[in-house]
Amino acid sequence: MKKEKIKELKHFYYNELFENTLPFWTSRCVDNLKGGYLTYLDRSGNLMSTDKNGWVQGRMTWLFARIYNEYKREPEWLELAESGYRFLKDHIIDQDGRGWFQVTREGTPVRRRRYLFVETFAVIAFAEYYRATGDKEALDMALKVLELIYRLMADGTVPKFEPLVQTRGHSMTMIMISVLQNLRTCHPEGDYQSLIDTQINEIFRFFIHPEKKVLLETVGLNGEFINTPSGRTVNPGHAIETAWFIMTEAMERKNKELLDRILPVLDWHLEAGWDKEHGGLLSFIDCDGHQPEQVEWDMKFWWPHTEAIYACLLAWHLTGEDRYARWFEKIHQWSFAHFPDRENGEWYGYLHYDGTVASTVKGNFWKSAFHLPRQQLFTLQLLGKMEQEPVISL
Amino acid sequence: MKKEKIKELKHFYYNELFENTLPFWTSRCVDNLKGGYLTYLDRSGNLMSTDKNGWVQGRMTWLFARIYNEYKREPEWLELAESGYRFLKDHIIDQDGRGWFQVTREGTPVRRRRYLFVETFAVIAFAEYYRATGDKEALDMALKVLELIYRLMADGTVPKFEPLVQTRGHSMTMIMISVLQNLRTCHPEGDYQSLIDTQINEIFRFFIHPEKKVLLETVGLNGEFINTPSGRTVNPGHAIETAWFIMTEAMERKNKELLDRILPVLDWHLEAGWDKEHGGLLSFIDCDGHQPEQVEWDMKFWWPHTEAIYACLLAWHLTGEDRYARWFEKIHQWSFAHFPDRENGEWYGYLHYDGTVASTVKGNFWKSAFHLPRQQLFTLQLLGKMEQEPVISL
Numbered sequence: 163m164k165k166e167k168i169k170e171l172k173h174f175y176y177n178e179l180f181e182n183t184l185p186f187w188t189s190r191c192v193d194n195l196k197g198g199y200l201t202y203l204d205r206s207g208n209l210m211s212t213d214k215n216g217w218v219q220g221r222m223t224w225l226f227a228r229i230y231n232e233y234k235r236e237p238e239w240l241e242l243a244e245s246g247y248r249f250l251k252d253h254i255i256d257q258d259g260r261g262w263f264q265v266t267r268e269g270t271p272v273r274r275r276r277y278l279f280v281e282t283f284a285v286i287a288f289a290e291y292y293r294a295t296g297d298k299e300a301l302d303m304a305l306k307v308l309e310l311i312y313r314l315m316a317d318g319t320v321p322k323f324e325p326l327v328q329t330r331g332h333s334m335t336m337i338m339i340s341v342l343q344n345l346r347t348c349h350p351e352g353d354y355q356s357l358i359d360t361q362i363n364e365i366f367r368f369f370i371h372p373e374k375k376v377l378l379e380t381v382g383l384n385g386e387f388i389n390t391p392s393g394r395t396v397n398p399g400h401a402i403e404t405a406w407f408i409m410t411e412a413m414e415r416k417n418k419e420l421l422d423r424i425l426p427v428l429d430w431h432l433e434a435g436w437d438k439e440h441g442g443l444l445s446f447i448d449c450d451g452h453q454p455e456q457v458e459w460d461m462k463f464w465w466p467h468t469e470a471i472y473a474c475l476l477a478w479h480l481t482g483e484d485r486y487a488r489w490f491e492k493i494h495q496w497s498f499a500h501f502p503d504r505e506n507g508e509w510y511g512y513l514h515y516d517g518t519v520a521s522t523v524k525g526n527f528w529k530s531a532f533h534l535p536r537q538q539l540f541t542l543q544l545l546g547k548m549e550q551e552p553v554i555s556l
Numbered sequence: 557m558k559k560e561k562i563k564e565l566k567h568f569y570y571n572e573l574f575e576n577t578l579p580f581w582t583s584r585c586v587d588n589l590k591g592g593y594l595t596y597l598d599r600s601g602n603l604m605s606t607d608k609n610g611w612v613q614g615r616m617t618w619l620f621a622r623i624y625n626e627y628k629r630e631p632e633w634l635e636l637a638e639s640g641y642r643f644l645k646d647h648i649i650d651q652d653g654r655g656w657f658q659v660t661r662e663g664t665p666v667r668r669r670r671y672l673f674v675e676t677f678a679v680i681a682f683a684e685y686y687r688a689t690g691d692k693e694a695l696d697m698a699l700k701v702l703e704l705i706y707r708l709m710a711d712g713t714v715p716k717f718e719p720l721v722q723t724r725g726h727s728m729t730m731i732m733i734s735v736l737q738n739l740r741t742c743h744p745e746g747d748y749q750s751l752i753d754t755q756i757n758e759i760f761r762f763f764i765h766p767e768k769k770v771l772l773e774t775v776g777l778n779g780e781f782i783n784t785p786s787g788r789t790v791n792p793g794h795a796i797e798t799a800w801f802i803m804t805e806a807m808e809r810k811n812k813e814l815l816d817r818i819l820p821v822l823d824w825h826l827e828a829g830w831d832k833e834h835g836g837l838l839s840f841i842d843c844d845g846h847q848p849e850q851v852e853w854d855m856k857f858w859w860p861h862t863e864a865i866y867a868c869l870l871a872w873h874l875t876g877e878d879r880y881a882r883w884f885e886k887i888h889q890w891s892f893a894h895f896p897d898r899e900n901g902e903w904y905g906y907l908h909y910d911g912t913v914a915s916t917v918k919g920n921f922w923k924s925a926f927h928l929p930r931q932q933l934f935t936l937q938l939l940g941k942m943e944q945e946p947v948i949s950l
Contacts, residue, residue, distance in 0.1 A: 202785065210846055211784040272721045327666045390605040391596065391920070452604055453916045457906045458852055460914065512851045514909055520854065522847045526785070 163478060163487050163552060172545040179538035184229075186507040186524065187531040188242060191222065196267050198249030201525040206506045212267040215527040216254045219246050220261075220283030222531045224344070225539075227290035233539060240294055247291045251303065255284050259310035264527070278314060281307050282337045289348035301349060308345070311338075329388065332379045332397075335364045336404040343410065362408055366423065375430040376449045377401035391455035394448045398435025399466020401427060406473040413480060418556040421480055428473055432489050435466070440516050441496050443467055460515040464529065467497040468537035475544055482553035509534055557872060557881050557946060566939040573932035578623075580901040580918065581925040582636060585616065590661050592643030595919040600900045606661035609921040610648045613640050614655075614677030616925050618738070619933075621684035627933060634688055641685045645697065649678050653704035658921070672708060672728065675701050676735050683742035695743060702739070705732075723782065726773045726791075729758045730798040737804065756802055760817065769824040770843045771795035785849035788842045792829025793860020795821060800867040807874060812950040815874055822867055826883050829860070834910050835890050837861055854909040858923065861891040862931035869938055876947035903928055 190207050191199045193214075199222050202211035223246030230239035253269030254261050261280030264273040288304035291297065315334065339361045346354040368385035370377050379395045382388055405428040412421035435443045442462035446454040453459075474490035477483070500517045501509040503524070511529040512521040523529065584601050585593045587608075593616050596605035617640030624633035647663030648655050655674030658667040682698035685691065709728065733755045740748040762779035764771050773789045776782055799822040806815035829837045836856035840848040847853075868884035871877070894911045895903040897918070905923040906915040917923065 204847055213784055266721065270721060327660065327664060390607055453598055455917075455920065457855060457857075457915050461851060463851075515914070516908075516910075520909070521851050523849075526849065 163548075165549065165552065168545055168548050168552060172542060172549065175538050175542045175545060179535060179542060182502075182507055183509075183535045183538055184531070187222075187535075188238075191531065192242065192245045193249075193267065196249075196269070197245055198253070198269075199246055199530070200267070201530040202527070203523065203525040205503060205510075205522040205524060207524060210523070210526075213272060214249070214253075214265050214267065214269075215530075216250075216261045216263050216265070216280035217283050218525075218527065218530040218532075219250050219254050220280065220285075220287040223247050223250060223287035224283065224290045225531055225535055227287070227294045229539065230294050231290060232543065243287075243291055243294060247287065247300065250284055250287055254280065255303070255307060259307045261307075278311050278334065279337065281311050282334075282341050285311070285341050286344040289345050293348035304345065304349070305352075308341070328383050329380050329393075330368055330383055330385070332365075332369045332377065332400065332404070335361055335369065336400070336407060339365070339404070339407045339411070343407070343414075358411060362411060362420075365404060365408065370427060371449075372426070374449050375426075375434070377404060377427055377431070378449065391448070391452070394450055394452065395455060396431070396434070396447045396449050397445070397466075398431040398443055398447065399445070399463065399469050401431040402435070402466065402473050403469040405431070406469065406476055409473070409476050409480060412556065413476075413554075416556045421556055425477065425481070428477055429485075432470065432474070435470075437462075437515075442500065442513065442517060443470060443493070461520060462500070462513040462515070462517060464497075464501050464509050464511045465533040467493055467501065468533045471497065472537045472540050472544070475541060479544060479548055479553060480556065557942075559943065559946065562939055562942045562946060566936060566943065569932050569936045569939065573929060573936060576896075576901050577903075577929045577932055578925070581616075581929075582632075585925065586636065586639045587643075587661065590643075590663070591639055592647070592663075593640055593924070594661070595924045596921070597917065597919040599897060599904075599916040599918060601918060604917065604920075607666060608643070608647075608659050608661065608663075609924075610644075610655045610657050610659070610674035611677050612919075612921065612924040612926075613644050613648050614674065614679075614681040617641050617644060617681035618677065618684045619925055619929055621681070621688045623933060624688050625684060626937065637685055637688060641681065641694065644678055644681055648674065649697070649701060653701045655701075672705050673731065675705050676728075676731050679705070679735050680738040683739050687742035698739065698743070699746075702735070722777050723774050723787075724762055724777055724779070726759075726763045726771065726794065726798070729755055729763065730794070730801060733759070733798070733801045733805070737801070737808075752805060756805060756814075759798060759802065764821060765843075766820070768843050769820075769828070771798060771821055771825070772843065785842070785846070788844055788846065789849060790825070790828070790841045790843050791839070791860075792825040792837055792841065793839070793857065793863050795825040796829070796860065796867050797863040799825070800863065800870055803867070803870050803874060806950065807870075807948075810950045815950055819871060819875070822871055823879075826864065826868070829864075831856070831909075836894065836907065836911060837864060837887070855914060856894070856907040856909070856911060858891075858895050858903050858905045859927040861887055861895065862927045865891060866931045866935050866938070869935060873938060873942055873947060874950065 191201055193200045198214050198219050200209055200212060201218050204210050223243050226239050226243035230243060253265055261284055262271045263275040263280055265271055285304050285307050288300045292300035339358060342354045342358045345352060368381050371387060376396045379397055380392050405424055408424040409421060434447055437444050443466040444459060445461050445463050446456045446459040448454045470493045471490060474486045474493060478486035478490060500513055503510055508524045510519050510522060514520045585595055587594045592608050592613050594603055594606060595612050598604050617637050620633050620637035624637060647659055655678055656665045657669040657674055659665055679698050679701050682694045686694035733752060736748045736752045739746060762775050765781060770790045773791055774786050781787060799818050802818040803815060828841055831838050837860040838853060839855050839857050840850045840853040842848045864887045865884060868880045868887060872880035872884060894907055897904055902918045904913045904916060908914045
């Protein structure tokens with residue numbers, strides 16, 4: 163990748179992030195009446211539901227505070243973050259530290275879910291807000307929710323599966339890498355290194371199966387392969403996201419060995435996840451080549467593409483290997499040819515198998531101002547570093 | 557519909573049921589080692605998982621016993637039913653009457669779910685088996701599980717949503733109509749009429765919203781319209797299935813008024829559910845014309861088509877109105893042009909929006925020997941009646 167190309171890409175991503183993606187949200191997401199963010203939006207940005215989702219409140223608080231902390235130290239970004247922070251504190255996170263998946267516009271609880279993703283996103287929101295403001299209460303809440311997460315992970319929460327057939331899921335293990343990396347940035351006095359090591363070791367020990375060249379979503383308690391449709395399920399976007407979390411750790415620690423261990427995971431899932439006929443990354447595959455269980459398996463969702471674009475650019479930055487520049491270019495091109503809505507702004511989230519638009523929503527309980535702007539921000543920051551030093555060696 | 561056409565259709569459905577659909581299952585579904593049915597099958601009928609699903613064990617026990625009771629009184633059908641009956645009794649239904657959603661091949665519990673569908677399918681399985689054999693234990697179990705269902709419906713089970721924002725779901729109300737109709741057939745001494753009335757009244761009172769011309773899946777406790785994506789969700793196949801349950805009741809009771817009340821529900825959902833561009837019935841629509849929430853909303857699933865074929869034929873039999881003959885023909889033609897796998901037998905279950913095959917599985921935890929053979933059996937029986945009297949008047 164030539165310097166000229168890097169400069170051009172930086173310009174492109176700056177425009178995408180600040181002229182397209184973020185304005186779509188910032189012009190309408192803050193609920194001036196009840197606080198927090200309203201994100202259930204149709205293609206033109208009209209509200210489809212006033213219910214609020216706990217993940218989304220945490221993710222967007224984090225995003226706005228991160229932009230303030232790392233890219234644009236202007237009061238509007240902090241104000242945007244503050245709206246989510248207050249709503250999280252007042253309506254999403256309970257006294258005991260547990261969070262609500264869904265609340266009404268006013269904050270009346272509608273639904274709790276078993277897993278702890280509301281809580282993980284609250285931790286990064288509180289931590290990033292603390293970093294922006296120095297507000298000790300925000301840090302205290304981040305640490306309190308983190309402690310609860312660790313306690314519930316140890317105890318088990320309400321179990322989804324019966325104890326006789328216990329399984330381990332990839333999601334929580336991978337999300338905690340990112341949560342702890344965020345905490346380390348926001349709270350450098352804390353000791354997060356060994357906790358991050360534990361998470362990364364679990365990924366390698368339990369979920370990565372080199373004999374099948376996959377990272378599995380669900381395994382036995384000791385990482386055993388489970389020969390059922392859910393045991394064989396591979397989520398290429400998810401595996402690629404985990405790969406860049408761990409590549410980030412390798413870069414942070416200048417650990418070439420860790421980098422060399424994780425890069426094959428990126429390679430496997432780019433190769434197996436790419437739809438050779440229609441282009442784009444498949445949502446699910448079966449590691450033994452059977453029909454995947456999920457009926458949406460060959461749909462093209464936006465977020466695996468944003469994760470893969472960033473992962474490939476980072477891999478090139480860390481290795482200089484041609485194949486990553488080629489994958490970056492291929493996924494970047496395909497994504498920008500298919501996902502953006504150039505009329506109303508932002509991206510569509512869900513394409514049919516053939517790349518046509520399946521759902522026109524811009525936001526719902528899963529798609530919000532998170533994956534796309536996070537990737538565009540991180541890509542922009544990485545391109546900034548690459549202008550100085552295109553490829554580094556660990 | 558002319559008599560010649562009726563005869564031809566009867567011949568066609570007989571062949572489809574007994575030469576294609578059923579042999580696909582009966583040649584491989586019985587687990588000779590551990591009992592019950594193995595149904596997680598790929599396109600050619602190879603086993604993709606040995607785990608067993610509680611719904612499926614009940615549904616297939618019911619189907620085989622029903623064929624024995626009403627169509628072919630040959631020992632092989634009773635033997636097929638017996639395999640499921642024993643597994644249900646020994647491994648799916650607990651001492652207390654609650655059922656397991658998923659167990660291992662041997663019957664070790666893997667997963668329970670909050671809702672009571674395993675239990676409802678167990679009731680019809682036990683009842684139909686009792687009708688076939690006169691085995692009092694089977695009837696006792698049907699009634700015991702029914703009692704538990706009523707107790708849990710009154711108490712609420714583990715609630716999915718918080719009490720401050722309570723909702724009502726269409727599924728349980730509609731399934732109970734069919735469960736009670738089945739019980740009435742198998743256990744004529746019981747008094748099920750008023751219980752059926754209660755369920756049908758709930759459908760009209762809470763879920764049917766004539767002002768929007770829809771039957772809604774989720775409403776407020778008193779049937780209030782909830783203006784959120786899930787509150788606006790319409791499942792055309794589900795509404796059409798409920799319509800034929802209630803049309804059946806109108807026929808059984810010779811109640812013309814009930815028929816006239818339910819026919820518009822069939823009309824609305826045929827009209828709104830049919831994909832005018834690509835053909836086939838949509839899986840989900842939004843009653844106010846917004847983008848539906850479900851990413852698979854425009855996929856074509858097999859079961860709404862089987863339900864609609866039967867519903868249209870029954871509507872024509874009960875009214876003689878041309879439009880039902882036309883809808884029957886249209887959905888029958890589209891379905892047989894897109895769903896059957898003429899190489900390996902049975903139907904594909906999941907098509908893309910454009911009618912191409914999305915998933916090649918023949919069986920999983922939801923698709924088994926149920927919707928398709930049930931519809932083919934019921935259609936065959938109805939065509940038999942229609943040979944005598946094409947159209948009846950209530």
